[in-house]
Amino acid sequence: MLFAPLTLRSLTIPNRVWMAPMCQYSAATDGPDTGAPDDWHFAHLAARAVGGAGLILTEATAVSPEGRISPADLGLWNDRQQAAFGRITGFLSRHGAVPGIQLAHAGRKASADRPWRGGAPLGTGEGGWPTVAPSPVPFAGGYPVPEELSADGIRGVVADFAAAAERALRAGFQVVEIHGAHGYLIGEFLSPHSNHRTDAYGGPFENRIRFALEVVDAVRAVWPDELPIFFRISATDWLPDGQGWTVDDTVRLAKELLARGVDLLDVSSGGNASGVRIATGPGYQVPFAARVRAETGWTVAAVGQITDPHQAESILTSGQADAVLLGRELLRDPYWPRRAARALDVPPRRPEQYLRAN
Template identity: 45%
Template sequence: MATLNLFSPLQIRDMVLKNRIVVSPMQQFSAVNGKVGHWHIVHLGSRAVGGAGLIITESLAVNKEGRSTHYDAGLWNDAQIAGWRTINKFIHQQGAKTAAQIAHFGSKGSRSHPNDGLQYLTPENGGWLTKSSSAVAPFNNMSLPKELSVKEIVKIKKDFVNAAKRAVAAGFDAIEIHAGHGYLFHQFYSNIINHRLDGYGGSFENRIRLLVETTEEIRAVIPQTMPLMVRISAVDYLDDDKAWKIEDSIVLAGILKQIGVDLITASAGGFVFLDKSRVFPSYQVPFAEKIKAETGILTGAVGAITEAAQADEIIASGKADLAIMAREFLRDPYFPLHAAKILGENVDIPFQYKRAF
């Protein structure tokens, strides 16, 4: 069996990645009415030129109430499809694949633009009434949401399904459901936020119900050849008996695998600001490693991955199947080309750029 490394191809259903380097979703707060534009094609297109195997979009809101800010990109209407078709066409021309990350921010929505501090906006100040599993704020300075009714939950599941259909129409190669970082699905499966007493609260099975049901409905409407991924928060990073723990994530990942999920991205946190002393190179990689070892599902590792040798070791050691990077790609859109040179790999370089490599 050939030794795996960062530049080994990976097939997930019918999607074949040329390497294991992934551009992580990064909010750009640059959309107009949910539509992407010139900024997005240059931002994402440059990472494709730079050699990434897979590029995952920023979180695309499934409805207007599911946004973080007024400037979020979305897939809540058909008018938002065309911009992504253009971007996907260019990325595909560079030999990369694309995944649409679809999301609902729940009570972490209705915030101002980052240039204005990402402050919570009341409905009176141009924001909107946020909704969540329960009327519990994730942390200080966030909105106090209204508890979702079962009827509203059914509507949100439908919104996710419709967003997935639009992602297919827009030419994406895969879909990722964002179920981490303190957003809506996380607000349901974590006991820290979910205080419900109905079928969507209380027991573990009830708290994961919204994510499981939504995943099943999405899997049923997208092509069987299309990979379906889920990003979760593997732990809450809270010293509380009610907090979500890695053991919970392992059980959840196993269930998601059974209903057609192909890969878990194991991130963490979302309800607290993590102490910087707990952030170090590869600090979240053990979560992906444990989930992969216990369930056999493909995993993506995140968490301060910034060096070629570091990313290569994650793959070669079998800790995870993908190295998913965010901030390093902001610093260096051509990280994969530079990593190939460092690791002694021969990769295709766009002819326009060959003189530099």
């Protein structure tokens, strides 16, 4: 089943081994190519297409300059970025992989340094910028207090997501994923841990999901009916009941997203609360995806320490998910899908140039 195609709307993805979005923090940080993918991104993504991944999702790509996690993040708010992505999507498509993009706004976790430099927040004198959030609540100690988004500011971010989706289509992407996970802006609105508003975007569940639904509606309005939209969610903040977003909330939101034309829920967890201890292990997030699928009948993808071909196959055949997203394992081995095919006695897909490697 891992190598069976999956059709969403009119798009058929050739297998269910997909590459999860993983930030590379390697884009230009100044000049006309700020935020545009370069040779590193081309080589990084192209290798996974040659390796046999059925769908390749780019890293979190900011819909505006202030939406970047770091100054070195990718963006899709101008023509140069759009053109640079076109080179990548063309290669992925020619070599059998579906090109997808994750659109994001980092909210209060924006304006941070690269992880290998410590990942600390950057001041304006260090190449950083003021951050925004649903409420003036910093992510953690040492983080600045973000500016609370006004109603006009919210409308502006929604418009940025729609504009980036239009650019993504022109750049050749066939899947767009809205990033609502890991404590970035959409996830900040969802959770009472980070959303302390008292207006129409805060308080009860119906208000806290309003921003997410407005983004989805705006993207669906400009994205072709024949192409799918994904939504990445953190199924839980891993906080005690009543203090944050929960799996129950995720199931409720999933039903709302399905009604608005989202085709797949990409189920992750965490990232919105600092200092939280998470008991990780092989497939530790799979039960969240399984519950959404069981209670909604919706198409879901599982992610999180999926590393073994037989483990991945079991997740699908047991009905816990419809696809698996691999992250670190594909960093370690770009050819994991081909190795998995051999382990499962499936003929691997490989470029003609590599046929002699049988």
